[in-house]
Amino acid sequence: MIYVHVPFCRSFCTYCDFYSEVAAKCRQNESELFDGFAQALYAEVKARGHEITDETNTLYIGGGTPSVLPLSVFKGLLDALSEAGHGGPYEEFTVEVNPEDIVEKGEAYVEGLLKLGVNRISMGVQSFDDGILKFMNRRHDADTARRAYAVLEKAGVRNISIDLIFGLPQLSDEQWADTLKKALEISPSGVLPQHISSYQLSVEPGSMLARMVEKGMWSEASDELCERQYSILCETLAHAGYHHYEISNFALPGHEAVHNSAYWRHVPYVGFGPGAHSYRRGCVPATCHPRLGGATAPQGVVAGVAGTHSPAVALRMWNKPDLKGYIADPCGIQEHEVLDDEQLVLEKVMLALRTSEGISEKYLYEHCDSPAVKRAFAAGDLEHTASGNVRIPENRFFVSDSIISEIV
Numbered sequence: 001m002i003y004v005h006v007p008f009c010r011s012f013c014t015y016c017d018f019y020s021e022v023a024a025k026c027r028q029n030e031s032e033l034f035d036g037f038a039q040a041l042y043a044e045v046k047a048r049g050h051e052i053t054d055e056t057n058t059l060y061i062g063g064g065t066p067s068v069l070p071l072s073v074f075k076g077l078l079d080a081l082s083e084a085g086h087g088g089p090y091e092e093f094t095v096e097v098n099p100e101d102i103v104e105k106g107e108a109y110v111e112g113l114l115k116l117g118v119n120r121i122s123m124g125v126q127s128f129d130d131g132i133l134k135f136m137n138r139r140h141d142a143d144t145a146r147r148a149y150a151v152l153e154k155a156g157v158r159n160i161s162i163d164l165i166f167g168l169p170q171l172s173d174e175q176w177a178d179t180l181k182k183a184l185e186i187s188p189s190g191v192l193p194q195h196i197s198s199y200q201l202s203v204e205p206g207s208m209l210a211r212m213v214e215k216g217m218w219s220e221a222s223d224e225l226c227e228r229q230y231s232i233l234c235e236t237l238a239h240a241g242y243h244h245y246e247i248s249n250f251a252l253p254g255h256e257a258v259h260n261s262a263y264w265r266h267v268p269y270v271g272f273g274p275g276a277h278s279y280r281r282g283c284v285p286a287t288c289h290p291r292l293g294g295a296t297a298p299q300g301v302v303a304g305v306a307g308t309h310s311p312a313v314a315l316r317m318w319n320k321p322d323l324k325g326y327i328a329d330p331c332g333i334q335e336h337e338v339l340d341d342e343q344l345v346l347e348k349v350m351l352a353l354r355t356s357e358g359i360s361e362k363y364l365y366e367h368c369d370s371p372a373v374k375r376a377f378a379a380g381d382l383e384h385t386a387s388g389n390v391r392i393p394e395n396r397f398f399v400s401d402s403i404i405s406e407i408v
Helices: 030-051 071-083 099-115 130-135 142-155 173-184 208-214 223-239 258-264 323-328 341-353 361-367 370-378 394-407
Strands: 002-006 058-063 092-097 120-126 160-166 195-200 243-246 249-251 270-272 277-285 309-319 333-339
Touching (some): 030 270, 030 323, 058 258, 092 258, 099 142, 120 142, 142 160, 160 173, 173 223, 258 341, 270 309, 333 341, 361 370
Parallel strands (some): 002 058, 058 092
Antiparallel strands (some): 195 249, 270 277
């Protein structure tokens, strides 16, 4: 399971706190900048390719905005992954795109992605209201989103996910309902989008939106408005035939995201690129990465003895979110932490209860506060699935964080 982070955007969205650089502000020729990133990425894959497992055979290229890159960068990445023994074909190969890039580059670009093995496109639409899009500092307008979707379909993409955002104080319930209607009608062929991810707008530290809040230029929407709009979302997409398989994700049957579903099941993954995260579990080889050797090695990792392994651990690692530093040292896991048992239980329960699949009732009672679990059942905050697992009912998804905090 592989994630690649592309750290480039043409502009910064007001709400985003993901690591990216605006190429035009880097004081360097864009093609040279992209090439420098690409060469560092290939070097990192070569050095860390042995960390990739086949537990879930997926590749997800996100960002940032991967669609600003030329096809040659994707081709080089796949060549590097092939040399590492993981070049595909993949069960699911997703690339995130921006509508404006797709309209500008056209069908030839999309067909090039498909020839490389891409079989799923995730497009950041966010809204069909031009005023809202302008507030978000998105590069496209609603018409560009529709045109981009038409390009994707005409080029032969048959698995398209679109992102939408709700929960802005200036977004009325009527506007939100209209956005959902337009999302369902986005295809010129009349086919529903295979997948929709929809998120409540949140104020992330370091984002442009956070600075606006600090200066008193903008205020967050009320919980009541957000809950109403979440209900409108769930009801509209259920009526259209979507499976609500995770708190923010809806799919036509058979189009649930394989890669993201593996995240929620706590499957190990390897992240490449500046700012990318990785997760490993089990016995970690002492030589798995040079940054884990020496005095900085976390507890349980044996350093400096070739072939030795640690006791079973869960290890989260992430690359430094610094493009220049990454190009200079592409093989550096800059930060890492060993997850203790309490953290692992919290993550497993939190992720699983956000899905329609839920979690084993036995696991819940063994690792959580049993009286609190019983109270949650009595209050209707938990229910059994058809398979016997435990989940949070859809009508309680909106308050899932508070439910989980009570039982863990």
